[in-house]
Structure formats: C-alpha cells, structure tokens
Amino acid sequence: MTNIPETGRTPRVQIRLVVIQILVLSLLGTLGGRLWYLQIREGAEYQREASGNHVQQVVDPAVRGDILDARGVPLADNETRLVVSASRTDLLKQKDDGKAVLAKLAGVLGLKAEDVEQKVRLCDAKTPQPCWNGSPYQPIPITDEATPKQALQIRERAEDFPGITAEPEAVRRYGGPGKSNTSQVLGYLSPVTDDEIQKAKDTDSPYLRSDMVGRSGLERQYDKELRGKAGVTRYEVDNLGRVIGKAKADPAEAGSNLVTSIDSRVQRVAEYELDKAMKVARQQFDKITGTNYKADSGAVVVMEAKTGRIVAMASAPTYDPNVWVGGISAKDYKALTGKNSDYPLLNRAIQGQAAPGSTFKVISTAAAVEAGYDFDGRYPCTSSYSVGSQVFKNFEGENFGPISLGRALEVSCDTVFYGLADREWKRDGGINPKKGQPKDFFYKAAHQFGLGKETGIDLPNEVTGRVPDRQWKLDYWKANKDAWCKSGKKDGSYVEKIAYENCLEGNKMREGDSINYSIGQGDTLVTPIQEARIYGAVANGGTMYQPTIGKAIISPDGRTVTPIKPKKTGRLPVSKATLKGMDDAFAGVITRGTAAWKFGGWPQDKIPLHAKTGTAEVYGKQTTSWLATYSKDYTVIMTIAQAGTGSGASGEAVRNIYSALYGVAGDGSIDKKKALLPEPQKALPKVRADGTVVAPKIIGDPAKDVEAAQKNNATNDDDQPAATAPTDNTNSNTRRRPRRRGSRRTRT
Helix, strand or coil, X not given: CCCCCCCCCCHHHHHHHHHHHHHHHHHHHHHHHHHHHHHHHCHHHHHHHHHHCCEEEEEECCCCCCEECCCCCEEEEEEEEEEEEECHHHHCCCCCCCHHHHHHHHHHHCCCHHHHHHHHCEXXXXXXXXXXXXXXXXXXXXXXXXXXXHHXXXXXXXXXXXXXXXXXXXXXXXXXXXXXXXXHHHCCEEECCHHHHHHCCCCCCCCCCCCEEECCHHHHHCHHHHHCECEEEEEEECCCCCEEEEEEEECCECCCEEEECCCHHHHHHHHHHHHHHHHHHCCCEECCCCEECCCCEEEEEEEECCCCEEEEEEEECCCCHHHHCCCCCHHHHHXXXXXXXCCCCCCHHHHCCECCHHXXXXXXXXXXXXXXXXXXXXXXXCCEEEECCEEEECHHHCCCEEXXXXXXXXXXXXXXXXXXXXXXXXXXXXXXXCCCCCCCHHHHHHHHCCCCCCCCCCCCCCCCCECCCHHHHHHHHHHHHHHHHHHCCXXXXXXXXXXXXXXXXXXXXXXXXHHHHCCCCCCCEECXXXXXXXXXXXXXXXXXXXXXXXXXXXXXXXXXXXXXXXXXXXXXXXXXXXXXXHHHHHHHHHHCCCCHHHCCCCCCCCCCCEEEEEEECCCCCCCEEEEEEECCCEEEEEEEECCCCHHHHHHHHHHHHHHHHHCECCCCCECHHHCCCCCCCCCCCCECCCCCECCCCCCCXXXXXXXXXXXXXXXXXXXXXXXXXXXXXXXXXXXXXCCCCCCCCCCC
C-alpha cells in the first residue's frame, strides 16, 4: 500500500502551491492597482510632466529701463559688453568640480584663479562676499570687461572651457554725467535669489532665474517698473535634445524709463561742495579736542520748496556704483563694508541721524508761541542759565539782554530757549507730574513738524529719527534699566554717573532733559531729509510735502507717461504771523546773524536767502555742523559730522550751491546765462517717436565752473560780526557752547 495521492502531490507540496498562487495573485493585483493609479487617476498629471520633459526654455533678458535726470540725461542706462559667464551645473560635472577649467579661464582673462573661484561659489551664512547669491542654475558672470581677443580664445577652444560662455550682453552702466555720482540715490543691482523667486511666484511681477534686481536706492524702489519682463521661448526637443518644433514664445518687454527730479549738474555741484567742505574742515583746528576736525561723513539735500521734489542729494563718503556691475570683487566689497570704510553704502541724507543743534529752534519757537509766549515779547538772553548747581552757558558767554524770539533765532541765543523750556517743564508738573497734567508743547510740536517718523521719500530704508518724549523715555528705560543699574556708579566716571542716574529715574522727564532738548541737544535725532521738509514748509508758507525723487514713468515706446505728482502731507502748526516772523528772522541770520560772515556781498535784495545755523554736541566726538537754508524756490540742507560749527563748516559750500542755481558770481553780480536752475524744472523731457528721450549734453564740469566764478567772492573774515568772529585758524564761528561735563543729563 502507498499513501501517495493520485495527483502525485503530498499535502506539503499542495500547501506550497496554494501560497505561491496567492502571492502571484497579490502581486498581479498590486501591479494592476498601481497601473490604474498611474494611468487613470494620475495619468493626466504625469502626461503633462512627461510633455514638459521634452520642452526646453530659452530666456531672452528684458532690457532694463533707464533712470534719467529731470532734463532727460541718463543717470543709469545700459551698454553692450562682452560678458564671460560660467555654468555651475557644467563645472560640477568635471572630476575636480571645474577647478582646472576656472584656473585656465583666469589665465586667459588675466585674473587670479582664487578670485574667479570665489565668484562662482554660492553664498550662504558661512560664505563671505564675493560669492553668487543668485540661482545656482543661472550662468554666473565672471567679468563684463572681456576683450574681443579673450572672447575669441574661449569660443574657439570650447572643448577646453566646458561650461564657459563669452557673449555680448546688455549690462547696467552708471555714467556719472557731468562728473556727478549719485550712487546712494541710484543704488545697484544683483542677481535674484531662489528665495525671492519663490516669494514673488504668485505676484503680478514674478522673477525669472536670469533677472537682476535692485538692491538699494531707486533701482530697488522702482524695480518693478524698471525691470520689464524677460522673454521666454519654449522649444520641443526629442530624447536626444534635438529641436523638433517651437511650442510657445513670449517676447521680452523692455522696462520703463524713470524720470527723476534730480538735475545732474546741480548734483555734481552739491557733491563737489560737500567733499570740498569736508576737506577744508579737516584743516581746521578744534580747540576742545586739541586736534583737527575729522569731518568723516556728511550729507546735503537740495529740494524744491514748493513741491518737495529732490533736485540733488549727496552723501559722503561715497563710492562708484559701477563696482557692482558684473559682480563685485572681494577688495571692493571690503572697501564698502569693512570697519574702516565709514560705510559709504549708507545714504546719510535719509539714514544719517544726529542731534540737530540750533536748527531745532524753529520747532522750539513754534512750541513757545503755541504755549502762549509772544513772538515779539522780550526774553532774557543772558550769558548763562542756572538750574541748581548746574550752569548752562550761552555760546562764548554772550549776553544780548532782553530780545524777541525772532532775534533769538538770528543770534541763536541758547539761554532764551533754556528759560522757556524750563518754565514749561515746571508748568507741566516737573519731574513728577500728575496724571493728565503735562501739555508737553515742545515735544508735541516736534511730532507736528514731522519728526520721529519717516518722511515717506521714495527711497528704501529711510530711518525715523527720534523725539525723546515721555513715552520714548519710558520705553528706553525699560529696555536699558538692567544694564544701567549694573554699570552705574554714583561717584564713578562721567559715563558711570549718567548710567547711575538713568537707572534711578531714566523713565522720568528731568529738568535738564527739557533744557537740552530745547536747543536740539540730548537724545533728539533728525535726518537731513526731515530738516529739508521742515524748512521747505517754512519757505512755502507752511505746507509740508512728501519728498520725492521719481517724477514720471515713461513706457518703453514713449507713448504712455505716468506722472508722479507731489503729495501734501500736512501743515506746520504755526500761524501766518509767526511764520512771517520766523521768515524775517531767518533772513536776518544771513544779513546780520550767525551766517552773515559767510554770505557777505550776496545779492539779498534780488535773491533773498534765509538760514539757521546749528552746532550739535555729541559725547565722545567733535561737534556736528548743520546749516539749514532756503530761498523762495529751494531748500538746501548740509550737515557734516565732526566738522565744527554750522556756518563755519558749511557756509561757503551752501553759498556756492545757491550761486550755481542762480548764476551768482563771487562779487554778487548775477549772470542768468550761467544759472543752472534759476527756477525749478517743471516740464518733462521730450520723447522721440521711437520712444527714446531727448537728452542735452553736459559740457565741462559744472562744479569747476562755479568754483571759477567764485574767485572774486567779497566775503572775508574781516567782515564778520563781532559775535561770530573766529579766532586763530579754528572753525568756531557760530553757536557752539563750550562742552560741559554732564550737560546732557541734569538731575535737580
């Protein structure tokens, strides 16, 4: 007998066969399900992706729009250059990641291999400039200054330079018309980053990987209008990469042109005069510090008084914006951002903050009148003002006796404003006012004049300045109390004593705080553009304008012109009568006050000028020079850090700017033919039928022409009023008070 079944299969074999059948059926079911998922449920999506795999895009960069001055002269435009670029994608396919190729390329271009390698490395938190902050898939420019011979070498030996291209491209050019610079106003470009591409993906102005975007100045503010739209042609290719047809083509759209209110000739004069004033200041001796003035930075603003349009804006130190074109070198980047650079990338006209000194008295005067004091009343201008044991001195101990507020502005009498501010501090309840008691006229006036906030100028990264009112003091005390209490000492050094006082009562408005504040000292900070708006409003009768540089957007074909109109932002909190009194006083500053020695011989009867000088003390540094001026047409503000007094450091420079505007020679005669801008430019530049803008040529150097015309300047030191006469070879010609230990903080 046998126990083998008729099938010839043992039970064990049969079980195995069943298991195998189940596995086969399971695999077939899984495969079928997956096929259903791929072909039916997701079929359409994968079909689109597969189709995309056979489409290649070729990007045609848009021509960036020009930035023009008010007369149509290009401040920033484009030129065709031979650009050598490297593809990281192709370089990384090499065994050594392309190092040998880059070394050979450096030899052809006459560059260091290290510099070339740095240009193609990607930027990250650990990689310093220079590096590539754009898309890693976009060709990286190595140089835009290749010669035809170098480009020919690269193209003829393509097998030696895989991933390297040499092609003519349109690149940005900052031409500097009339030897002007305008760098901080214009800004610069750099490649778009992947992060920016993603953020702009769903906006009405998305980026392509080939785009260059504005990083500062007008290039950034008006980037959307200037950039245009790159063209994209999509080609169908087979699996070997051969073109089999054109899928779609979107033509490039050139960027629009931006017309500004800048006059490149006046810009040149402003830059030149600021630079010259700083150089002259460095030759002057500072008695207080026992060294020459450092005059390490400064700014000047020329603004239309009746519109807020900026005619010129200069900041020092400055730089050449062309260093960014084609990628910046390590040496240039260090020169712009290093500790010893004085940070030329900063536009100090809108980002430089300093105590305003006596130029602030225009606000204190308005506050005093609002508080009930008569503008024409009599207020003691004594040689000093005492608060307890603290003595606040007038400039060089001057004593003019009882004078009006107008006369106090003319001679910049500190003690008049000390007394008014102190009286108001006491009326407000002193150091411990009752709830709802303080009216704070002096602090409210500053806010009403637009301080403590941005002016709204069409430039990025404007700073706000500071009004040290009660709320600011409380917030600042909370933020710094622990540090003050830790470092402060009752009988320590000056800084330690200040920290000790601040620890105890830094949240309170002290008597010395209000006294210092009244003359633009203490913790008050303003920017030159804020001062320009304030004095522009005084000039035009009280209307405050939002400062603007952009004047119009012109489409590439020239058919559409979109004007950027002046915008009123409010009125000064001053009556017409008070404004008239201030106006007369500021004219007196030119003819018989603190600026008279710099404006002797000026044709005041034909071109009336008005001014307020200011000299601000800064702990640990030399004094800051301020000169705020205006005519019926323009406001000119100049400030120089560590340069001495207002008129002493800036008077001649500001006078020369007005001379350039109105055609005034050194002897006071007026030649209208030599006037650069005797009245503001109202009309826009003419546009030709092809969309190009008519641009007049600038002949010679406007700054040198003005300098030559001023050789017969009748002003000399012997003509100075006694109250402002300098001594020796020092720059001490206006309102600087001898520096006092503890003058910024008085505890009573």
